[in-house]
Amino acid sequence: MPKSKYEDIYKDIKRKIESNEFEYLELLPSENTLIQSYDCSRNTLRRAIGLLVTDGYVQTMQGKGVRNIYQPTQQTAFTLGEIETFRESAIRNGKTPLTKVLLFVEVTADKKLAERSGFAIGSELFYIQRLHYLDGKPLIINHNYFLKQCMPELTVAIAEASIYDYLENTLHMSIVNSRRIMTVEKITEIDEKYLDLDVNDYNCMAVVSSYTYNSEGIMFEYTQSRHRPNYFRFQDNAVRRG
Amino acid sequence: MPKSKYEDIYKDIKRKIESNEFEYLELLPSENTLIQSYDCSRNTLRRAIGLLVTDGYVQTMQGKGVRNIYQPTQQTAFTLGEIETFRESAIRNGKTPLTKVLLFVEVTADKKLAERSGFAIGSELFYIQRLHYLDGKPLIINHNYFLKQCMPELTVAIAEASIYDYLENTLHMSIVNSRRIMTVEKITEIDEKYLDLDVNDYNCMAVVSSYTYNSEGIMFEYTQSRHRPNYFRFQDNAVRRG
C-alpha cells in the first residue's frame, strides 16, 4: 500500500528509468516540468529525486539538471541499502527461485548464541536452516533465528514460501531496517555437503550477517547468510557527504 | 566546508550519538525540542534526522519518538553507503594507516580494460598499485585507474598520502557518488606476494570494484580493491521501502 505521493512519484520515475525511457547520461525533465507532470509541490518532487540519488539511479547537478546514471546489472546481484528477499531479488534478476527447509526447530538463546546474535539470553527462537536455489543451482545456505514471540504460528510451509511475505502481509508487521555485516569465512562441512562444493576449489564463503528490526523497534531476526563465492555479487551505491 | 545548516545539525547529533550521550534504545529529544536547540525549521531538522536514519544511527517511530540504535563496531569495519577513504576509515576505527605505492604508470585503455573499467577505449589513465597497511599489517591491495585529464599533475608522493585529499582540497573536485560491487575471488600471485598470504589457509580475497563519479558527472576512477579475507568487514544499513 504505497499511500504517499512522493513514493508513487519515486516508483514511477524509477520504473521509467529501468525501462530505458531515458538514455544513459541523458537529462531527466527539469524539476518544474516534473512538478507539473505529477501535479505536486517542489518539496515532494525533490524528495522522490533524493531517493533515486541514494539508489544510484540518477545524479543531480546544480544549474544543469538531473542525469540518468542507471546501468542494469549484467549478472545476478543483490542490492544493498534496500531490504529485499531472496525471492524478490531472484525475480528482479529474471531467475527462478526455490527454497528448501533443511531444519526447523525451536531453541532458547544460551550465552554463546546471545552474544553472537544480539538476542537476550533465554529468548525463545525459531532456528531455521534453508537452502536457496537459483535456476536449480544451490547458492545460499541461510541460518535464520526468529524471535518466537513475534510469530508464534510460524510453520515449515511458510518458511518454504517466504517468511517476509508472511510477516508483512499476514501478520502486518512492518520491517524497517536491517544492519548487515559482510565477511569472508572458511567453508564448513554443512556448506560443503549442501552446496556441493569442492574444498580444493574455493575454500571460502561470502557471509552476510544481518540484524533486522521491525517498526516497534524490536530486533526480531538474526540471520547468517552463507553464499557460494563464485556467484556472490553485492552492489552498493555510496554518496559522499562533506 | 560544511556550509549547510542541516549538515551541521546532522553531524552534531551524530557526534553526540557516537560519544554515547544517548543510551542504546533511548529516545532522542523530540523534534520540537531539537528545533529550539538548533534554532531551525522543522524541515531542516527532519532532514538531518533523515540522514541519521539512512546511516542506521536512529530509528523513527511515529507517535513515539526517535530512538538511538547505534552500536559501535567492535572490529574495524568499512562503512557502506558512504564514500570514505582508507585513511578516514582507519582513523575512525582508531588505527594507524600506511600506504605504499607499488606501481605508478600511465596507460591507455585498450578494449579489454575499457570493458572491465567502463572507461572509453583510448582513455589516458594513471594505473597505480598501492598496498595499504593497518597497524603495520598489510591488508589491502588497490589497483587504481584514474582519468589523467582530471588530474594531469598526479605524483607518487600524492598517491602515498591521499589522492582524495588532493582531489578535493587542491583540485577542488567534488566527489559525489560511487557504484561498488563486492565479490569473492581467487588469490593472485600479487596478492600472495605482497600480503604475505598462505594459499593453504584462505585461497580467496574479498574484492570491491568501484566506479566513481565527480560532480560534473565524469567517471574519473575505476578501482579494484582486494582485501585480506580474515580482516575484511563491510557494514551496511538497509531500509525497507514499501
Place this chain on the structure above:
DNA sequence: GCCGATTTGTCCGTATGTATC
C-alpha cells in the same frame, strides 16, 4: 472507550542562494 496532548509523517507555498548556460 473517549479525548486531548504529544510526536512523527506528509504536503504545500514561498523566498533566497548558487551554479550553469
Place this chain on the structure above:
DNA sequence: CGATACATACGGACAAATCGG
C-alpha cells in the same frame, strides 16, 4: 546580463500513531 535549474531554508496545515487521564 538574464533565464534556467538545482540547493537550502522557513513557515504553516493536516494526518496518523501513541500515550496518559
